[in-house]
Amino acid sequence: MIDSVLVANRGEIARRVFRTCRDLGLATVAVASDADAADGAPHAREADAAVRLPGAAPADTYLRGDLIVRAALAAGADAVHPGYGFLSENAAFARAVQDAGLVWIGPPPAAIEAMASKTRAKKLMADAGVPLLAPVEAPGEADLPLLVKAAAGGGGRGMRVVRELAALERETEAARAEAASAFGDGEVFVEPYVERARHVEVQVLADAHGEVWALGTRDCSLQRRHQKVIEEAPAPGLGEELTSVLCEAAVAAARAVGYVGAGTVEFLVSHDGRPYFLEMNTRLQVEHPVTELVHGIDLVARQIRIAEGAALPAGGPPPAAGHAVEARLYAEDPARGWRPWTGTVLRLDVPGDVRLDSGVEAGTEVGVHYDPMLAKVVAHAPTRQEAVRKLARALEGARVHGPVTNRSLLVRSLRHEEFVTGQMDTGFYGRYLEELTGANEEASLPLLAAALADAARHGTPRVGGWRNVRSQARTKRFRSEPDGAEREVRYRWERGGTLTPEDQPGVRVVSVSGSLVVLEAEGVRRAFSVAAYGRRVHVDSPLGSHAFTSLPLLPEPESTLAPGSLVAPMPGTVVRLAEGLTPGTEVTAGQPLLWLEAMKMEHEVTSPTEGVLSSLDVTVGQQVTSGDILATVT
Known part of the structure; x- marks a missing residue:
């Protein structure tokens, strides 16, 4: 029996595992790099004990298996859960955990090793009768488009789409260099690139007694840079026959490597409905909550019980009920090459009946060393339409203050016709990114609200004596985030201390305070919540969320850079x-x-x-x- 679990990870997944451990009555141990410890990372605070990993870079901390094993022993843990990422699919680390006399809450090291290389995994799957794409050994014009892919690792690293044969050598070298940097293994291979394909995966759960469950399908087709953004379960529109084929292939893949624990078998499904094996992730997936909500199961609890030697209950997996959709909230700007943003999370509140799995909270610093994912927001409902609508509404009403995020992109994606009708594929953002990240035309009223709230916070100006002319208009300058556009707002203080917009004569100011402004335009009244953090201002309303930086009235001198x-x-x-x-x-x-x-x-x-x-x-x-x-x- 396990009494204490160390999670060899950080952020959202560490907190997720700790939550189940508390439910099971298990003690918890966290590890924290100096970057996380200095920031008072939530995962380190929530554990019963925390062990420092000196340094900040992953290579010096969360990728140091020897330090993590030593931390588990020092803190009295008797088991290690790897989470996902970092060392979760490292067979040598799994062996080191077991050699230290600790319980490994994951698959056997041999199974991890068998699936660690995509080229070796494909050979194993071919022998097991799993449908797959054959590697292209001598690419020619007839084979285009092609996908250059790293043999090791995951997360979209070391992948390049090639549409012209002349670019193959250059893209292969780029993929090889990125793979070597990310995974310490520069091996790559080339396979056909399937246009308009869907990314569909099957959650498997296996015990040490020969039982393997397939817990339905998930669709993960909405991706940026080959990394998932929105996932759902079950995958819509597959039909019973194709779903059965995928689940049977996933079970065959797990049996072929003697799999034990939770894992995921990933497939491409072509536009005409043909499935092809991609890879097997020998760990828990980021998107596991959608399966949990649909099947009413705690996958982490099952992982722990299987590691203790328990058998899966007789009668097969729990039946599916309803539909679940998950969106990953990233600190990034999709309109500018998915540029990640650092900074302090000032507020993170998501309303509604949704599940929030987050690694951050107000005050958390988002640094450069780790993944920019702030949280996962998951909605579950009886139908797909209801789940999608619920998730979009929750994200739209969320208060996300601090770094720039992809929140607006998520809302627009969930409401895009192609997604709503379940017709999406992996090329979704390639076709629609510009449309989905276009400028918000509804910024004028939020901007006015920011200016009026600022005026209210600084008090009504004193007006001495009688005058028969109106006071002069005042000007407030802001820079919109993240586009950097500078805008001005003009308003007047009227007699009695009321505020009137100068440049929007059709707008009536109903009420103003430093944190709430109510405006009426064309007969429609809306409330604007305004939060100021120094010069940074966030405005949330039914028109969406906007961020501005307050600027001095006179432009500040800029440092001069040499041309070029x-x-x-x-x-x-x-x-x-x-x-x-x-x-x-x-x-x-x-x-x-x-x-x-x-x-x-x-x-x-x-x-x-x-x-x-x-x-x-x-x-x-x-x-x-x-x-x-x-x-x-x-």
Whole structure:
């Protein structure tokens, strides 16, 4: 029997596992890097005990299996749960846990090893009769489009779509370099790229007594950079026959490697309904809550009981009931290349009857070292239509203050006709991203609310004596986030201390305070909640959520950069330079010059113009902050 569990992870998944441990009466142990400890990370505070992992970078902390095993022993834990990511699919770590006399809450190391390489896994699945895409050994024009894919790891790292044969060598080298940097293994392979395919997966649960459950399907087709954004269960519109084929193939895959515990078998389903094995994730998935809600099961509790040797209940898995949809809330700007954002979470409140799994709370610092996911919001309802509607409404009404997030994209995606009708595929954001991230035309009233609330917070001006002319209009300047557009609002203080907008004559101010402004426009009255954090202002209303930065009336002097300066768009680490890049190299506009890694994603930095690289100011491995000069092109 297990008495105390160390979670070899952080953030949302650590808190999720701790929640089940408390329900089961188990003691909990957290590990925390210096970056998390300094920030008072919620997962470290919630555990019964926490052990420091010196350093901040994952390679020095959450990827150090020896330190984590030592932490478990020091804190008196008798079991280790890996969560997902980091060392969760590392067979050597699983063996080290077991060799230390601890219980490993995961599949056998041999099963992890069998599925660790996608190329080896494909051979195993072919022998087990699981349908799959064969690798392309000698690509030609007839094979296009192609997908270059890392053999190790996951999360969309080391993947490139190739549509022109001339680009294959360049994209293969790029994928190989990214895979080597991310996973320490540069092996890649090439397979056909299936256009308009859906990403469908099957949750499996197996015990040590030979029983394997398939807990239905999940659709994870809405992805950015090959990473999932919105997931749901069951996958809509598959039909009973295809669902049965997928579930049988998933069970066969699990049996082929002697699987024990919770795992996921992932498939591509082509536009004409043909399934192809992608990979098996030998761990819990980020999107596991949708399966839990539909089947009424706690997958973490099942993992723990299976690790203790218990058999799965007779009679098969619990039947499915209703539909569940999950959205991942990221600190990122989808309109600008999915650029991640750092900063302090100032508020995170999600209304309604939804499940919120979050690794952050008010005061949490979002840094550069870890994934930018703030939370998962999950809705469950009797039908898909109701679940989608409930989730969109909850996200729309959420108070998410601090870093820029993808919240508006999530709401618009959930309400897009292609998603509502269940016709989406993995190319969804490739087709609709510009449409889904377009400027919000409803910003004028929230902007006015921000200005009026600011005026109310600073009090009514004193007016001495009698005057027969109106007071002069006052001006307030703001910068909209994240587009950076600067806007002005003009208003007047009237006799009696009332406020009147100057540039929006059709708008009537019903009431004003420092935190709530009620406006009426064209006969429609709306309330605007205003929260100010220094110069940063967040406005939430039925028209959506807006963030502004208050600016001084007179523009501040700006530092002058040399023409052609290439600055870091975000904090991060320089992980690669273009081959042969040295001062004096001739470059073209848009040519990739270097790559930054931030929040577990690589970001390409390109030349702003054609010219000559006159200076290169960074080296591989160097940490940079937003605005640092990386290079200069003359």
